[in-house]
Structures are given as structure tokens and as C-alpha cells.
Amino acid sequence: MATISELLEALPADEELVQEAPSQTEVLNSLSQRPVPLGALRRLWSLGGLHARVGLAYMAYWMRSYFKNADDRDRDRMETHLRSAVKILNTMGYLRGAVMKIGQLAANLPEIVPDEFVTTLSRLHFEAPAMHYSLLREHVHDELGGDPEEIFAEFETEAFAAASLGQVHRARLKTGQPVAVKIQYPGIARTIRSDFRNLSAVLLPLRFSRDWENLKSQFEELRSVMETETDYEREAEMLRRVRRLFNEDEGIVVPRVYDEYSTRRVLTMEYLDGQTMHEFNDSNPAQELRNHYGGLIFRSYCRILFKERMLFADPHPGNVLFLDDGRLGLIDFGCMREWNDEEWDYMRGADEALVDFSDEAIITHIRRGVDLTEEQLSNAELMRLMVDYCRWIWEPLVTNDNFDNGDGSYIRRGVDIAMAFAKIARPAQKPLNVFIQRSFFAGWGLHHKLKSCFNGKRILDEEVRVLDWPHRK
Amino acid sequence: MSMLIKEVGVRVTQQAKQETRQRILDAGITLFGSKGFDETTTRDISREAGIAVGTLFNYFPAKEAIVLSLVSDRLAAAGLEFHKRLDSTSTSLAERLFAHVATGLRKLRPCRKFLSTTIESCLSPATLTDGNQSIRSDHLEAVTALITDDGAAELPSAMALQLYWTLYTGVLSFWVRDTSPHQEDTLAMLDQSINMFVAWLDTQDADA
Numbered sequence: 011m012a013t014i015s016e017l018l019e020a021l022p023a024d025e026e027l028v029q030e031a032p033s034q035t036e037v038l039n040s041l042s043q044r045p046v047p048l049g050a051l052r053r054l055w056s057l058g059g060l061h062a063r064v065g066l067a068y069m070a071y072w073m074r075s076y077f078k079n080a081d082d083r084d085r086d087r088m089e090t091h092l093r094s095a096v097k098i099l100n101t102m103g104y105l106r107g108a109v110m111k112i113g114q115l116a117a118n119l120p121e122i123v124p125d126e127f128v129t130t131l132s133r134l135h136f137e138a139p140a141m142h143y144s145l146l147r148e149h150v151h152d153e154l155g156g157d158p159e160e161i162f163a164e165f166e167t168e169a170f171a172a173a174s175l176g177q178v179h180r181a182r183l184k185t186g187q188p189v190a191v192k193i194q195y196p197g198i199a200r201t202i203r204s205d206f207r208n209l210s211a212v213l214l215p216l217r218f219s220r221d222w223e224n225l226k227s228q229f230e231e232l233r234s235v236m237e238t239e240t241d242y243e244r245e246a247e248m249l250r251r252v253r254r255l256f257n258e259d260e261g262i263v264v265p266r267v268y269d270e271y272s273t274r275r276v277l278t279m280e281y282l283d284g285q286t287m288h289e290f291n292d293s294n295p296a297q298e299l300r301n302h303y304g305g306l307i308f309r310s311y312c313r314i315l316f317k318e319r320m321l322f323a324d325p326h327p328g329n330v331l332f333l334d335d336g337r338l339g340l341i342d343f344g345c346m347r348e349w350n351d352e353e354w355d356y357m358r359g360a361d362e363a364l365v366d367f368s369d370e371a372i373i374t375h376i377r378r379g380v381d382l383t384e385e386q387l388s389n390a391e392l393m394r395l396m397v398d399y400c401r402w403i404w405e406p407l408v409t410n411d412n413f414d415n416g417d418g419s420y421i422r423r424g425v426d427i428a429m430a431f432a433k434i435a436r437p438a439q440k441p442l443n444v445f446i447q448r449s450f451f452a453g454w455g456l457h458h459k460l461k462s463c464f465n466g467k468r469i470l471d472e473e474v475r476v477l478d479w480p481h482r483k
Numbered sequence: 484m485s486m487l488i489k490e491v492g493v494r495v496t497q498q499a500k501q502e503t504r505q506r507i508l509d510a511g512i513t514l515f516g517s518k519g520f521d522e523t524t525t526r527d528i529s530r531e532a533g534i535a536v537g538t539l540f541n542y543f544p545a546k547e548a549i550v551l552s553l554v555s556d557r558l559a560a561a562g563l564e565f566h567k568r569l570d571s572t573s574t575s576l577a578e579r580l581f582a583h584v585a586t587g588l589r590k591l592r593p594c595r596k597f598l599s600t601t602i603e604s605c606l607s608p609a610t611l612t613d614g615n616q617s618i619r620s621d622h623l624e625a626v627t628a629l630i631t632d633d634g635a636a637e638l639p640s641a642m643a644l645q646l647y648w649t650l651y652t653g654v655l656s657f658w659v660r661d662t663s664p665h666q667e668d669t670l671a672m673l674d675q676s677i678n679m680f681v682a683w684l685d686t687q688d689a690d691a
Contacts, residue, residue: 142575145581145674148589152665196667196674275667 018088070391080293141177141195149196153273158191161271165191170462171328173342175199175240180281183253188281190341192242199240239344244275248320248343249279255313261337262310282339284331287460297463303330304415304462306338306449310452312473321350323445325453353442360446361474363406372400379443392434403450406466416461434450504542506532508556511549515597520546522548548599554595555618561590562625576633582650583625584673588658588666595666599659602652619648635688643684650676 141149147168150158153428158165162181169177176194183189237245246267253264263282271278285293290303314320322329323345330341349357356378363375376382376396386392402424406413415421474482510531514523525546526607529536543549569579590675591598623644632640654676658669 141674142578142581144578145670147582148585148670149667151589152667152670196670198664198671200663200668243531 011287044372077428085344123433140169140172141193143197146177146179146193149193150191150276153276154271162189162191162413173328173344175344180292181278183268183271187268188283189271190265190279190281192240192279194240194275199237199274202238238346242272242344243273243274245344245346246272246277248346251318252314252320252340252343255317256310260309260342262306262313263333263337264340279341282331282333282341284333284337284339287327287330287332287456290332291459291461295462299336299462300416300460300462301412302336303332303338304457304460305460307457307460308464308466309469310338310340312470314346316476318475319354320346321349321446321449322453323347323449325449325456327456327459329456347445356442357479358479361479363400364407365481367401367408369397372397376400379440379451381440389434395427395431397432399424399431402427405456407470408467410467412463412465414463415457415461420456421454421458496648500542502532503538504552506534507539507542508549508553511546512553512593514548516593519599520550520597547601550594550598551615551618554591554598555621557590557594558587558618558622561587562621564590573685576629577677579629579633580677580681581673582627583629584654585670586679588655588669588673595659598655602659603654617639623648626678630684635684639684640687643687646683647680650680 017456147157150156150161154161158179158181163184163186164182166180168179170180170190171178173192173194175198176192178190178192181189181191246269249264249267253266256262265280265282268278311322311325316323329340329342331341333339350458359375359378363371367371373393373396377387380396402420405420406415471482507528508527511523514527514531523546526536526537528546528549529539532539533623543552554644562583569582626647627639627644653671654669657672658666661669663669
């Protein structure tokens with residue numbers, strides 16, 4: 011087994027990362043020279059290797075930046091985790107969808123990864139191996155009982171957007187209604203389940219390590235989110251629930267689902283004509299417009315959380331559309347996570363600590379979300395850093411003024427705290443806490459990309475009122 | 484007058500023969516589907532078709548020949564359907580090859596259940612009989628036309644066609660046992676197999 015030092019030395023240098031990613035043609039050519047994969051079906055996903063390599067390169071960057079200052083003892087301590095992580099990513103080479111999701115998560119933190127790396131990762135959203143029309147027609151025929159040109163009045167054979175697990179086509183119903191038809195690559199849902207079973211086996215040798223239970227539950231969390239995302243019937247249900255939350259005059263619109271044209275693998279929704287965040291940013295919009303949309307995005311996320319107890323697992327630019335009339339379109343509800351009563355109680359506790367904001371309240375909250383040993387609890391520096399970290403995370407939610415998300419210094423401060431944190435200890439966090447942080451980082455990464463500036467505290471105060479929590483009175 | 488009577492007589496005889504052949508095929512697909520290939524006897528098929536057992540053997544020497552004819556007829560119909568919609572939608576060679584095979588699979592779907600026990604003996608790349616030889620040659624002729632229509636300077640080599648046939652029969656073998664919903668795994672496998680084959684063809688062209 012390689013040590014951390016050896017792993018670090020073997021990794022490509024930063025500037026090599028982007029160059030390392032081969033074009034799809036190169037991948038195909040190289041595939042053609044390899045033995046034909048006649049084994050298990052999961053081997054069909056060898057094209058996913060492209061994304062796995064980018065995923066590995068991403069991990070390489072993290073490892074270098076994260077540990078280059080650590081001493082030998084710290085490195086040794088982290089070896090087990092990193093070795094298993096590298097194994098996971100290697101195995102995920104067959105798993106196009108999952109590795110792309112990792113890419114999406116990483117692409118939303120522009121301040122942490124180098125610019126060229128973000129560009130590469132961002133492109134992954136749109137460079138999934140596509141289904142050509144003949145494949146799509148067979149798949150739709152099986153799912154909806156007829157060829158697309160029979161089922162719909164019009165159907166564009168070219169996809170207008172790629173989803174990580176499929177692609178989206180414009181179409182028109184026979185009633186004349188324009189729709190977006192999201193179609194999942196055949197078989198990918200069961201491939202994900204199969205690969206996660208394999209990954210469980212890979213993780214098994216770690217069961218004696220101190221963090222085994224924690225690692226296992228985080229892995230289960232990821233597996234569950236990925237499985238959820240592959241079920242379009244569930245996503246349709248999410249769309250229906252969220253659509254009910256917004257009145258027409260609120261400027262937030264969620265597309266209607268057409269059940270008769272939807273299955274677990276095909277999702278037909280009302281077509282929203284708007285700009286993607288990338289297009290919006292390229293149009294050099296006025297700051298007021300950025301702020302307007304930033305506020306709407308934040309309000310919509312608060313509304314969904316407080317009214318439906320649901321959170322986007324990975325808020326990313328593909329979740330939103332900027333409509334010409336100033337309305338915000340919310341799309342892509344594949345990756346929503348619902349909270350049970352116990353988890354919601356944890357959420358209420360977090361809000362209580364946020365409102366109180368004292369060291370004591372924050373530490374009480376931390377102890378609910380992080381498994382701390384007695385030694386860690388008595389480590390004053392560690393506890394101080396954890397409180398600082400919480401205060402930093404909540405800063406945009408307690409600032410009594412507009413908060414400028416375009417200012418990168420906020421994220422850089424957080425990274426500094428996290429790095430100092432990593433040098434002292436790595437307390438085991440509960441999966442829910444990991445999930446919330448991931449969602450939070452991705453959400454603020456999104457606002458940072460939008461360079462929006464708005465009063466998050468005011469919006470939060472307005473939206474949380476619906477819960478009538480005593481500590482909010 | 485007598486010539487006309489004779490011609491009409493021949494037409495009637497041919498038509499009657501064609502109808503009998505079709506009755507046998509219809510009986511075969513019904514019984515193979517409900518009882519399974521192994522459990523169905525030629526006597527069962529004759530009874531279902533309303534003919535004598537001896538008459539059946541005038542048309543088909545064995546049960547396997549009935550299966551091959553069913554496959555052959557359905558693939559021929561699929562070929563016509565494929566060509567009807569070829570121009571408007573399919574663009575790349577990989578897509579056209581995919582559509583060609585997928586149209587065939589769709590036509591063969593009613594036979595899928597009983598093909599699982601007969602596919603190897605009927606269509607194995609290593610086994611050549613009169614029946615499967617014509618299926619193979621018709622299919623590969625269509626594939627050759629697609630490759631040359633794509634602008635290939637030369638006809639595909641015998642090695643290329645054998646490789647294709649091996650992939651194709653492999654996909655068929657996978658498909659008949661595919662337990663995924665609507666055999667969606669087969670669609671993925673076919674997609675990847677065709678991509679691999681076309682990429683290999685490209686490298687052969689480049690080498691040439």
C-alpha cells in the first residue's frame with residue numbers, strides 16, 4: 011500500500027490536470043484497442059473513465075493542497091481514508107452518473123479550486139456521452155408505448171441540455187403545449203445500484219478503523235441520494251409538491267409535470283424559456299438583476315426547506331433558469347433530500363443556535379452534529395475553531411444588511427478555518443451534518459458565481475415564520 | 484385458355500403453400516411462446532396449424548427450422564421498416580447500425596422468450612446451416628451497405644464482418660436473457676458495442 015507521501019508524489023502536477031483529460035474521440039479510440047468488455051454489465055460504463063480521471067485529478071489537487079503542510083503523523087493518520095477514497099473513485103470509473111455528480115459539486119466552489127479546473131469540471135455538466143436519436147427512440151418507445159414522433163406533435167431530435175444521468179429534449183404536446191422531456195440513459199439506475207454494492211465491498215476492509223461507522227453511513231447517504239436521483243417518478247412528485255408552494259405573483263415558477271408522458275425513466279415537464287446561469291452571467295447583467303435573482307433563489311430554497319422539509323442535495327446552476335420577465339424558474343428536482351422528524355429536530359436546534367449565537371448555544375448544537383471525544387471537548391483551540399466555523403457558515407444568515415456573495419474573501423476565510431481545523435483534528439461528523447454542509451457550500455458557491463448581494467437574514471426571517479418556532483418569537 | 488387455367492392453378496398452389504407455411508409459423512410462435520420450445524412437438528404444431536404431421540415436414544425439416552424462418556421473416560420485415568425511416572432521422576454510421584439492429588430486436592420481441600433456448604444453436608457465429616447462413620448473409624449485406632454508404636473507401640474486410648457478427652450475436656444472446664425492464668440493458672450494451680465497433684473500423688481506415 012502506498013503511503014500518503016508516495017501518493018502525493020505520484021499525482022500529476024496542477025497544470026497537468028486539464029491536459030490529462032482526453033477527448034471523447036481519444037477515449038473511444040483507446041477503448042477500441044482494449045479487450046472487448048464481455049464481463050459483467052457494469053463494464054459497459056468504461057466510457058465513464060474520462061470523468062473518473064477528472065475526479066481523480068480533483069482529488070489529487072485536494073490532497074496536495076490539504077496535506078502539503080501536514081506533518082508525517084497527520085499524513086499517516088489520514089492514509090486509510092484516502093486510500094479508500096482513491097479506490098472508490100477508481101471503481102466509479104464505470105459510473106458515469108455518480109462521478110459527474112461529484113464533478114458538479116466540486117464545480118461550485120470556484121474559490122477553492124483553480125480556475126482552469128473549475129472550467130473543466132463545469133464542462134462535465136454538458137459533455138455526457140449522448141444518446142443518439144435511434145437509441146432514444148427505442149427507449150422512449152419502451153417507456154411511453156410509441157415513438158417520440160407518434161407520442162408528441164413535435165420532438166426535437168437533438169438534446170438541448172444534458173442531465174447527469176440523461177438528456178433533455180424540447181417537444182410539443184398534441185395540445186400545443188411546449189414541454190421539456192428528460193430521458194434517462196437506459197440501465198443507468200441499476201448500474202448505480204450495482205456499483206454501490208461493489209463499493210460497499212471495497213469499503214469492507216476498513217470496518218476495523220475508528221471511523222468505520224461514520225464512513226459507512228456517509229456512503230449510505232451518498233448511495234441513497236444517487237438512487238433517488240435516478241427515479242424520475244419521485245422527481246415528478248417533488249416537482250408537484252414544490253410547485254404548490256409558490257403563488258404566481260412571487261416570481262418563482264416550477265414547471266408542471268405531464269404524468270401521462272412520464273415514467274420512472276422519462277419525465278415530461280412544462281418547458282420554461284429562460285437563460286441558464288452561464289448565459290445570464292455572460293450577458294453582463296446589472297447588479298440589481300443579479301441581486302433580484304439571488305434573493306429569489308435563496309427565498310425558494312428557504313420555502314422548500316421550511317414548508318416541505320426538503321433540501322437540494324447539491325444546489326447547482328443547472329437548478330435555476332432566468333426568465334425574460336424577471337421570474338426565476340426552478341428545475342431539476344432529482345437530488346432532493348427529505349428530513350425525518352429526528353433530523354428536523356436537529357434542524358430546529360441549529361436555528362435556535364443561529365438565533366442565540368452565543369458560544370454556549372453553538373457548542374450545544376455542535377455536540378449534536380459531531381461525535382466529539384472527551385479529549386476533543388477539552389481542546390480549547392479545537393472548540394474555538396469549531397465555533398468560528400459555525401459563525402462563519404451562518405454569517406450570511408445573521409448579517410443585518412445585504413451580504414455580498416461575489417466577494418471571495420468570505421469563502422477564503424472559511425477555507426482558512428477549515429485548514430486550521432484539519433491540522434488539529436478530524437472529528438467524526440454525523441451524515442446529516444455532512445449533508446447540510448455540502449448543500450450549504452454548494453448553495454453559496456452558486457450565489458458566488460452569480461455575484462449576488464442580498465439580505466439573507468431578512469428573507470430567512472420571513473420564510474421561517476411559517477414554523478412558529480418559540481425561539482423565533 | 485388452358486395456359487391461363489394452368490397459370491391460375493400454379494398461383495393458387497403457391498398461395499396455398501404460402502398460407503400453409505404461414506399457418507405453421509403462426510402455430511409455432513403461439514406454442515413456443517406458451518409451452519416453450521423444448522415442450523412443443525412437431526405434432527403439437529401440426530395440430531395447431533390444422534395440417535398433418537407429414538405435411539409439416541414438407542415445409543420444415545425440424546423445429547429449429549421453424550424458429551429460423553420466424554427470425555428470418557421478422558428480420559426481413561425489420562429491414563424494410565428500417566430503410567423506410569433511414570434518411571430522416573439517423574445521421575452517423577453508429578446510429579444507423581444501432582437503428583438497424585434495434586428495429587430487428589423490436590420485431591423479434593414476440594419470439595424473445597423461446598429464442599433463449601434456441602439462439603445459440605440457431606445463430607451462433609460458429610455454427611453455419613443453410614437457414615442461419617441466409618440470415619447471416621442478409622444481415623451482413625445490409626451492414627456492408629451501411630458502411631459503404633458512410634463513405635468507406637473499401638468494402639469492410641471479412642475480419643470486420645466476422646467481428647461485427649460476433650458482436651451482433653453476442654447482443655442477441657444477451658437480449659434473450661435480459662431481465663431488465665423492457666430489456667433496457669440491451670439498449671445500453673448495443674449502444675456501447677456499436678460505438679466500439681465503429682471506433683475500431685475508424686482505426687482500420689486510418690491504418691489503411
